[in-house]
Amino acid sequence: MRVQASDLQIWTIIVVLGIGTYLIRWSFLGALGDRDLPGWMLRMLRYTPVAVLPALVAPLVMWPAATGGNPDPARLAAATATVAVGVMTKNVMLAILAGGITLFGLLYLLS
């Protein structure tokens, strides 16, 4: 779980990600001006977070590194609780809280 990258690698990531993110934000305000985005591109952009984040998180939920890659009831339940509360309340912090309580509660009960 611990980062093994060198300091140089980490700083490269921070600086390049920082510059790249800035250029994305500046794009239309600055360089691209009033150019119209093609409709299909606007559509794709709208779904970046909702596609990238689940793709990132799904394997972490199914095969947590902490349990050697074996599915873990406490973590699966915590994930379910987080999503359920998030969908119902639309409140990010409440969802995190629900997931955290479920995780630590079950880890305590099951240990």
Next chain:
Amino acid sequence: MGRPCLALRVVQARCREPLQDESSMSPSPAPRPSARQAPADEATERALARSPRAAFRHGIVQSLPFLVVIIPFAILFGVVATEAGLDIAQVMGFSILVLAGASQFTAVQLLSDNAPTIIVILSGLAVNLRMAMYSASLLPWLRDASGTQKAWVAYTLIDQSYALSIQHYERHPRLSVTQRLAYFAGTALVLCLPWMIATWVGATVGQAIPDGIALDFAMPITFLAMIAPMLRTTAHLAACFVAIVAALALAGLPSGLGLLIAAPLGMATGALVEARMERRGA
């Protein structure tokens, strides 16, 4: 008479959306400012009468509720990044130079998985692509701002400052550029500075937390909590579902590579479903 009423209702619905949905990361893209005048009401008169300083204060006040989300979130990032093994300078480097929560968490997660540098960067950028949409939708309102002013707006253009500002601009279309910039500056100050400070607090706290507490799952839970409120249309659900299935199917690939394939598949699915729904509605 049916038509103007309908149009008005659409505008109102759009204006309300970011507030109802304040935790969401992807407010809908805004339309261009239209020639149509907003109904002259008291709120508009007040907004038009504001000095730049008052508009700045107004932006500050309206941003304050978002701190309930931003501060704990930034603390969490500081804790998690420190626990993953980054030093304080690196943690702060993320929050000051990148200044985008979801991509910061993404980068740290992939770093923990020992993904190659290029994949960490590409994934982080992919998460932030939505901001090009924000940039495009703010341009018509800020076209007359100076280059330096636009550069600062770009630096502090985050989900919440965008959502608040675009809502304010659409609600009061006749604001001057100075009033618009002052309002944006107010939101940017209240939203971005605490992000950095709270990150530092989290990083300091993180150093004091003993290893062995199940913090490995803090990041997945955070991501899930961010995703859940976004699932508000069939298209969002479809994008999410396809991304998950693809990511699980491709989990055997070297770390991070499955993500770079699964995410575009999910995005394309969302776009296709949206196009289909629109055609059916039309």
